[in-house]
Amino acid sequence: EAGVAQSPRYKIIEKRQSVAFWCNPISGHATLYWYQQILGQGPKLLIQFQNNGVVDDSQLPKDRFSAERLKGVDSTLKIQPAKLEDSAVYLCASSQRTLLMNTEAFFGQGTRLTVV
Amino acid sequence: QKEVEQDPGPLSVPEGAIVSLNCTYSNSAFQYFMWYRQYSRKGPELLMYTYSSGNKEDGRFTAQVDKSSKYISLFIRDSQPSDSATYLCAMSDQGAQKLVFGQGTRLTINP
Numbered sequence: 001e002a003g004v005a006q007s008p009r010y011k012i013i014e015k016r017q018s019v020a021f022w023c024n025p026i027s028g029h030a031t032l033y034w035y036q037q038i039l040g041q042g043p044k045l046l047i048q049f050q051n052n053g054v055v056d057d058s059q060l061p062k063d064r065f066s067a068e069r070l071k072g073v074d075s076t077l078k079i080q081p082a083k084l085e086d087s088a089v090y091l092c093a094s095s096q097r098t099l100l101m102n103t104e105a106f107f108g109q110g111t112r113l114t115v116v
Numbered sequence: 117q118k119e120v121e122q123d124p125g126p127l128s129v130p131e132g133a134i135v136s137l138n139c140t141y142s143n144s145a146f147q148y149f150m151w152y153r154q155y156s157r158k159g160p161e162l163l164m165y166t167y168s169s170g171n172k173e174d175g176r177f178t179a180q181v182d183k184s185s186k187y188i189s190l191f192i193r194d195s196q197p198s199d200s201a202t203y204l205c206a207m208s209d210q211g212a213q214k215l216v217f218g219q220g221t222r223l224t225i226n227p
Binding site for chain 2: 004033035040041042043044045048056091093104105106107108109110112
């Protein structure tokens, strides 16, 4: 079974530039998450999709971050314009969804973003 | 107050030692409790998954949940250098709409 694929693995940009990350979840997984992990901290949920609908985006800085999941499969996360404090690893995860709950979340390797 | 609190360490122990990692939480709605392991420059991978209170054992790993105290633990017996990683506790409510992580504890097992 193929895992969660993310690209690029690394990205260095200057502040005020824009950047986009891509995620391909495990086939058949209805739930997709984007997490931000700052060095030395645990992952923080940015946005959660159920198929192509948003379940939770309460911690997404909507003035600069946007995400979409077209057709309920792949997803992109965009930052525009980037700030220095956006330097972090951006993790994508996916899970199945039963009638009662989400099952185990599988993570990709992440995209390490450095804003200079 | 954070929903999930975890001592970030770092924690360094000799090979063969018993390791105890802990998290506390404030949201009484949490029903599902997980431990993820994250190696350097990798994504987190699920290690243990527990529903409600009680113990669960898998090889050298034991997860404990005490909902009355809002406290969870992960024990590693006969620790190995390959166990060196960051350990993240995570939890979610019934329906698992949201997965909340602790800060992570960085663990080093010295040969």
